[in-house]
Amino acid sequence: MTDIRILLVDDEPDIREIVDVSLGLDREFTTRACASGADALVTAAEWSPSLILLDVMMPLMDGPTTLANLRKNPRTAHIPIVFLTARTQSSEIEHFISLGAQGVLSKPFNPMTLATSVRGYLPPSVTHHVP
Amino acid sequence: MSAKKQMSTKSIKAILLIEDNPGDVRLLREMFNDHGAHDAELTHVDCMSAAEKHLVEHAVDIILLDPGLPDAQGLGAIRRTHAAAPRLPLVVLTSLDDESVAEQALQEGAQDYLIKGQIDVRGILRTLRYAAERKRLERLKDEFVSTVSHELRTPLTSITGSLGLLMGNAAGNLPTPMARLLAIAHTNSQRLVRLVNDILDIEKMEAGRVVFSFSRVEVRTLVAQAIEANRGFAEGYGVRVRLGEALTAADVRADPDRLLQVVTNLLSNAIKFSPPDSEVVVAIEKGVDVVRLTVRDHGQGIPVDFRPLIFEKFAQADAGDARQKGGTGLGLSIVKQIVDRLSGEVGFADAPGGGTIFHVQLPCWDHVASLAIDREAKTDATRLLLCEDDLDTALTLRAQLRQVGFATDFVYSVSEALARAEATQYHAILVDINLPDGDGVSLIVRLRELPQYRDTPIVVVSADTNPGRDDLRSSKLNVLDWLTKPVDFDRLVRLLAKSVVRNANRRPRILHVDDDNLVARALGEIADVVTVNSIEAAQRALKAGDFDLAVLDVELAKAASPDLLPELRDSKGNAIPVVVFSAHGANLADDPREQAALAKSHSSIDSLVATVRDRLASRLASVSGR
Numbered sequence: 001m002t003d004i005r006i007l008l009v010d011d012e013p014d015i016r017e018i019v020d021v022s023l024g025l026d027r028e029f030t031t032r033a034c035a036s037g038a039d040a041l042v043t044a045a046e047w048s049p050s051l052i053l054l055d056v057m058m059p060l061m062d063g064p065t066t067l068a069n070l071r072k073n074p075r076t077a078h079i080p081i082v083f084l085t086a087r088t089q090s091s092e093i094e095h096f097i098s099l100g101a102q103g104v105l106s107k108p109f110n111p112m113t114l115a116t117s118v119r120g121y122l123p124p125s126v127t128h129h130v131p
Numbered sequence: 132m133s134a135k136k137q138m139s140t141k142s143i144k145a146i147l148l149i150e151d152n153p154g155d156v157r158l159l160r161e162m163f164n165d166h167g168a169h170d171a172e173l174t175h176v177d178c179m180s181a182a183e184k185h186l187v188e189h190a191v192d193i194i195l196l197d198p199g200l201p202d203a204q205g206l207g208a209i210r211r212t213h214a215a216a217p218r219l220p221l222v223v224l225t226s227l228d229d230e231s232v233a234e235q236a237l238q239e240g241a242q243d244y245l246i247k248g249q250i251d252v253r254g255i256l257r258t259l260r261y262a263a264e265r266k267r268l269e270r271l272k273d274e275f276v277s278t279v280s281h282e283l284r285t286p287l288t289s290i291t292g293s294l295g296l297l298m299g300n301a302a303g304n305l306p307t308p309m310a311r312l313l314a315i316a317h318t319n320s321q322r323l324v325r326l327v328n329d330i331l332d333i334e335k336m337e338a339g340r341v342v343f344s345f346s347r348v349e350v351r352t353l354v355a356q357a358i359e360a361n362r363g364f365a366e367g368y369g370v371r372v373r374l375g376e377a378l379t380a381a382d383v384r385a386d387p388d389r390l391l392q393v394v395t396n397l398l399s400n401a402i403k404f405s406p407p408d409s410e411v412v413v414a415i416e417k418g419v420d421v422v423r424l425t426v427r428d429h430g431q432g433i434p435v436d437f438r439p440l441i442f443e444k445f446a447q448a449d450a451g452d453a454r455q456k457g458g459t460g461l462g463l464s465i466v467k468q469i470v471d472r473l474s475g476e477v478g479f480a481d482a483p484g485g486g487t488i489f490h491v492q493l494p495c496w497d498h499v500a501s502l503a504i505d506r507e508a509k510t511d512a513t514r515l516l517l518c519e520d521d522l523d524t525a526l527t528l529r530a531q532l533r534q535v536g537f538a539t540d541f542v543y544s545v546s547e548a549l550a551r552a553e554a555t556q557y558h559a560i561l562v563d564i565n566l567p568d569g570d571g572v573s574l575i576v577r578l579r580e581l582p583q584y585r586d587t588p589i590v591v592v593s594a595d596t597n598p599g600r601d602d603l604r605s606s607k608l609n610v611l612d613w614l615t616k617p618v619d620f621d622r623l624v625r626l627l628a629k630s631v632v633r634n635a636n637r638r639p640r641i642l643h644v645d646d647d648n649l650v651a652r653a654l655g656e657i658a659d660v661v662t663v664n665s666i667e668a669a670q671r672a673l674k675a676g677d678f679d680l681a682v683l684d685v686e687l688a689k690a691a692s693p694d695l696l697p698e699l700r701d702s703k704g705n706a707i708p709v710v711v712f713s714a715h716g717a718n719l720a721d722d723p724r725e726q727a728a729l730a731k732s733h734s735s736i737d738s739l740v741a742t743v744r745d746r747l748a749s750r751l752a753s754v755s756g757r
Binding site: 012014015018019021022057086107108109110111112 | 281284285286287288289291292293295296299301302324
């Protein structure tokens with residue numbers, strides 16, 4: 001079976017748990033969660049996820065800063081990033097995309113379809129992997 | 132909350148008085164002085180455009196407005212003041228017999244009003260302090276609402292998420308009684324999400340922070356999409372939604388996302404107030420220059436008492452309604468705000484046979500597209516291209532520019548701007564920096580890549596005082612200026628007059644009185660030059676045709692001054708500006724018409740040409756402005 005690794009970064013433990021269950025509805029997903037941007041930098045470099053779901057408003061290191069730092073490290077620079085955010089004005093979405101994010105998903109999200117939405121942002125090389 | 136400076140009631144330092152009656156101004160000034168309102172400084176302007184200019188350039192703490200001005204009256208004056216300074220407290224001066232204006236002023240966002248003839252010193256200071264404090268609290272409230280709404284989304288995400296997973300049987304199948312209770316919790320959590328979204332939406336729109344992206348929208352497709360999206364909701368109420376008579380070729384100019392929100396809100400409103408097993412019918416008709424969308428329900432109709440309030444925030448016909456119908460009381464208010472911004476109109480009427488018909492009218496695309504080219508201006512007027520996505524702003528600016536002789540075509544997007552600029556040669560381009568399909572800066576970059584627009588004057592017009600403005604002005608893009616909205620019109624006209632060199636139909640003509648061929652050749656690059664070497668020849672040339680400028684050698688000019696200078700007029704009798712070119716740096720100081728004197732020995736021919744080009748520019752602009 002394909003192993004599609006999704007790294008979730010969110011400072012809210014409840015949201016981490018719900019996203020974990022939601023993504024678990026897709027049998028091919030393996031999810032890990034980080035509570036801060038700083039943790040995410042370490043875990044992303046070690047674990048090489050297929051995609052990172054990134055909260056925007058976090059204390060200390062916010063989502064856009066985390067993205068910038070991930071892009072600086074050659075080991076994490078290529079990983080697709082999707083923001084998961086409570087701010088979804090269209091101008092803000094454009095701003096996030098201009099920072100280099102693959103997409104933006106809004107909170108609150110539909111937990112039954114979150115995994116499908118995330119799949120849409122995976123590069124073909126990941127989804128069409130031959131075991 | 133940010134560490135922005137909050138104005139305290141004690142720190143009213145700069146008062147702007149907008150008043151055109153000198154007697155009232157004197158009276159108010161005396162009151163302030165007599166009372167020794169020591170640290171408060173009263174600045175006075177006598178019209179709205181001067182007020183707008185002042186507000187852009189100076190810090191002001193509070194505004195005192197008499198809404199009967201030469202260039203703005205009544206509600207219009209109040210709205211323009213509010214638009215120019217949405218964050219400043221506003222006190223309106225009214226006379227005894229127009230207290231209705233005062234009432235409207237308060238509805239439009241003024242904090243208080245004073246009645247002329249009944250003002251006393253203590254009263255006015257109290258009113259100003261009170262207004263400032265009220266405005267501060269309004270602002271705190273807005274910021275609070277915005278913060279709270281964001282903060283509410285986080286727990287809501289957890290709640291709707293958990294309930295959604297349970298309802299989707301992600302944690303195993305649920306026994307029926309438990310599923311029913313969870314369904315109630317789930318439905319209500321979603322309602323709470325809608326409420327928070329609506330509150331945020333309305334707060335953003337009121338604060339003017341919503342950016343609209345206009346494009347051509349096919350109404351029929353959009354309505355079909357909205358009906359489809361609301362099908363489940365309608366089924367819950369046992370209501371059918373049907374697209375009735377609908378023109379296919381009904382395109383409007385709108386922001387598709389926001390228009391979808393309008394249709395969705397009207398549909399959900401109609402569905403909620405329909406009896407079970409009834410029908411909601413949407414129709415699309417075409418009127419003169421507009422597309423009219425109607426939503427008809429078979430509900431009980433709108434109570435008469437409630438009609439004037441229907442578009443107000445949190446307005447519901449009776450308090451029980453909100454709970455009963457699951458609404459937020461914001462839907463129609465949002466509809467109104469959006470339709471206003473789309474330059475449209477919304478209203479309602481009783482439907483024949485019971486029920487209500489809501490209608491929305493929007494400018495149809497063909498009409499808006501036909502407006503884009505200025506056909507009313509004179510054909511030989513200097514033609515400008517205005518890249519501006521707000522139709523009302525574009526039309527206002529065009530009307531103003533037409534009065535001073537410019538023709539203005541407008542476009543709403545970067546792609547249209549480039550297409551139009553290639554189709555027609557414009558003499559200057561005004562660019563709004565926020566355009567729907569890209570930013571104005573990239574438009575300027577691409578215009579500069581076109582050889583015919585390498586040197587064309589470009590002015591940026593923007594709602595924000597972007598920190599990048601100085602970079603842009605000094606960059607290679609050669610942007611003349613960055614004007615903040617509302618546009619200081621006089622400044623814009625001055626800029627255009629100075630920089631617009633070429634007239635649409637002809638090259639400028641110069642009368643060159645000298646015998647220097649090098650100079651003649653250099654001038655020939657920017658104008659048609661008639662070179663003569665005697666006074667008599669100059670006089671003959673003047674009789675034969677009009678000139679925009681005369682370039683004179685000082686020796687000849689001196690010899691000629693009694694004879695030639697009075698004759699330097701065009702066929703309309705307007706004096707022709709003179710540039711004197713001398714071997715010694717001497718000039719004809721006595722003649723007021725001499726516009727520039729250059730020393731031949733010191734100044735290069737290049738600088739002569741530059742001076743001449745500059746004079747020609749202001750000359751041509753003033754001629755085309757007549």
